[in-house]
Amino acid sequence: GNSVTQMEGPVTLSEEAFLTINCTYTATGYPSLFWYVQYPGEGLQLLLKATKADDKGSNKGFEATYRKETTSFHLEKGSVQVSDSAVYFCALSHASGGSYIPTFGRGTSLIVHP
Amino acid sequence: GAVVSQHPSWVICKSGTSVKIECRSLDFQATTMFWYRQFPKQSLMLMATSNEGSKATYEQGVEKDKFLINHASLTLSTLTVTSAHPEDSSFYICSARQPLSGRDSAQYFGPGTRLTVL
Numbered sequence: 001g002n003s004v005t006q007m008e009g010p011v012t013l014s015e016e017a018f019l020t021i022n023c024t025y026t027a028t029g030y031p032s033l034f035w036y037v038q039y040p041g042e043g044l045q046l047l048l049k050a051t052k053a054d055d056k057g058s059n060k061g062f063e064a065t066y067r068k069e070t071t072s073f074h075l076e077k078g079s080v081q082v083s084d085s086a087v088y089f090c091a092l093s094h095a096s097g098g099s100y101i102p103t104f105g106r107g108t109s110l111i112v113h114p
Numbered sequence: 115g116a117v118v119s120q121h122p123s124w125v126i127c128k129s130g131t132s133v134k135i136e137c138r139s140l141d142f143q144a145t146t147m148f149w150y151r152q153f154p155k156q157s158l159m160l161m162a163t164s165n166e167g168s169k170a171t172y173e174q175g176v177e178k179d180k181f182l183i184n185h186a187s188l189t190l191s192t193l194t195v196t197s198a199h200p201e202d203s204s205f206y207i208c209s210a211r212q213p214l215s216g217r218d219s220a221q222y223f224g225p226g227t228r229l230t231v232l
Contacts, residue, residue: 034220043120043207043223089157093219102148102221106157
């Protein structure tokens with residue numbers, strides 16, 4: 001079946017450090033890939049997405065490239081801020097019975113210190 | 115962008131009572147909504163897929179008689195936790211997709227409802 005694997009957290013960084021959160025997936029067919037962010041006490045928000053191989057999604061300084069050969073969609077940011085502290089979820093969307101069902105990773109908590 | 119709301123945002127109830135959580139798509143019609151449960155520091159667990167005008171599709175291990183889902187209109191889905199017990203305490207999140215959206219359409223999430231059962 002389909003699955004998403006994320007690196008375990010928490011990831012603790014100092015402000016302005018480089019961020020990488022690894023995400024790999026297993027899927028049949030050609031899924032779309034997403035990163036969502038959840039700030040404390042809130043629901044999830046879409047951060048970025050990529051719909052086909054070699055696509056790069058980007059938003060708010062975050063980037064992720066759809067790598068079909070390595071089945072990966074790692075999230076990166078060149079310089080993190082304290083306000084980036086949140087939980088980040090990697091997800092894929094796959095077809096199931098005429099609908100598109102999302103599959104989420106376990107989430108990676110990011111803590112950024114001043 | 116698409117907005118999904120949930121009500122209430124926080125509810126505390128006594129053991130044995132039932133609690134209804136509403137999920138609304140405010141500026142689009144959602145033929146499909148999803149209900150998730152999130153435990154502290156854990157990922158989202160998909161509970162069920164709610165389809166407008168038909169029965170919900172429950173994930174394996176989710177009791178359909180305990181978690182009643184009704185999707186009576188294109189903008190409203192409700193989750194009722196019946197005879198709630200302390201182990202049902204959790205963060206419940208709904209999401210929706212815009213109609214006729216394909217695999218590359220994102221989910222739009224509600225802000226979540228924190229249920230505490232005493």
